[in-house]
């Protein structure tokens with residue numbers, strides 16, 4: 149059965165060039181057995197007609213706040229009867245009005261009157277999307293619990309290249325399906341570490357690794373969808389973490405350890421995905437090393453082992469999961485880590501395999517549990533690996 153079956157979804161359509169894609173979105177939601185009601189801004193009607201949505205959904209399309217032809221369909225009724233509201237596409241204008249609490253059309257009134265989750269799918273020219281005012285408005289909405297499905301990069305209808313194209317409709321459907329997934333992890337308070345640590349030699353130079361933080365992000369999204377409270381301690385990463393319950397960015401392994409140590413006891417599941425550097429500089433130079441010094445001497449020393457620290461301190465009700473990126477003796481090394489670092493299971497990633505590793509969309513993994521069980525996942529997308537990890541945590545909690 150589809151996760152969207154019998155869900156009342158209110159689709160808000162605003163006046164952007166990609167409004168026609170909302171027709172396909174409504175069709176796909178209906179195919180998943182959702183009940184779809186469409187509300188359009190008057191500018192959206194310049195791009196697609198209400199008749200199209202009315203025909204597709206079988207429901208009256210609402211546009212006018214002062215329409216008294218159907219006394220039941222007020223903005224409060226529409227806000228109350230939905231399980232979820234999705235704005236697709238969302239114009240720069242609409243996002244900005246919403247972020248500032250403006251309510252001068254039916255759709256904006258509904259958004260202010262609702263208590264259900266609101267998902268916004270921005271679509272606009274790259275310069276508009278990157279405009280600081282728009283970014284600030286998006287940030288403000290995120291801070292207030294509005295969920296964003298990021299636009300994609302590529303060729304835009306206006307002829308420009310860049311970020312701003314509406315997310316693929318199928319990806320929006322996948323997101324909605326996940327949103328309505330079971331909430332079996334709603335009692336869990338999760339800590340995820342993500343990204344790459346940096347160890348500085350002087351104020352401008354450091355050693356690090358190419359971890360992108362994407363694997364950590366996929367896990368965070370999956371656990372959030374299943375109802376968990378998600379906290380992130382992140383090293384360097386370009387990914388947006390503002391959709392989660394809390395996040396903090398750090399540089400070094402020591403900073404990561406100290407941040408985790410502050411509240412270690414409060415987490416029920418800890419997933420260490422961050423790529424933490426194994427070595428650090430013995431001495432950090434206070435001032436920038438000058439270019440005309442012909443030779444630089446430095447010594448490296450063993451870095452803080454963050455996973456070992458957590459493994460030593462954890463209690464038995466906490467679930468501890470590690471990640472290991474290896475190029476050789478993958479299983480053998482991972483087995484050792486499970487035991488030595490007191491883990492429940494480890495996700496061993498063979499980064500020597502094509503398509504696997506830092507910055508790629510997939511990983512070649514094997515899950516090794518403390519009871520010796522081995523699950524060979526092979527090459528899978530990072531989203532699928534995140535699902536498998538969440539499934540395993542759900543199972544562990546059932547036992």
Ligand SMILES: Cc1cc2nc3c(=O)[nH]c(=O)nc-3n(C[C@H](O)[C@H](O)[C@H](O)COP(=O)(O)O)c2cc1C
Nearest residue numbers: 162163164165166189191192239240241242271272
């Ligand atoms: C041909 C055309 C295409 C447009 N496409 C977009 C778009 O993709 N994204 C956007 O933010 N604004 C776009 N606009 C500008 C919006 O239509 C305008 O800001 C309008 O006020 C939005 O109204 P609404 O937010 O109430 O629906 C476009 C305008 C025109 C004339």
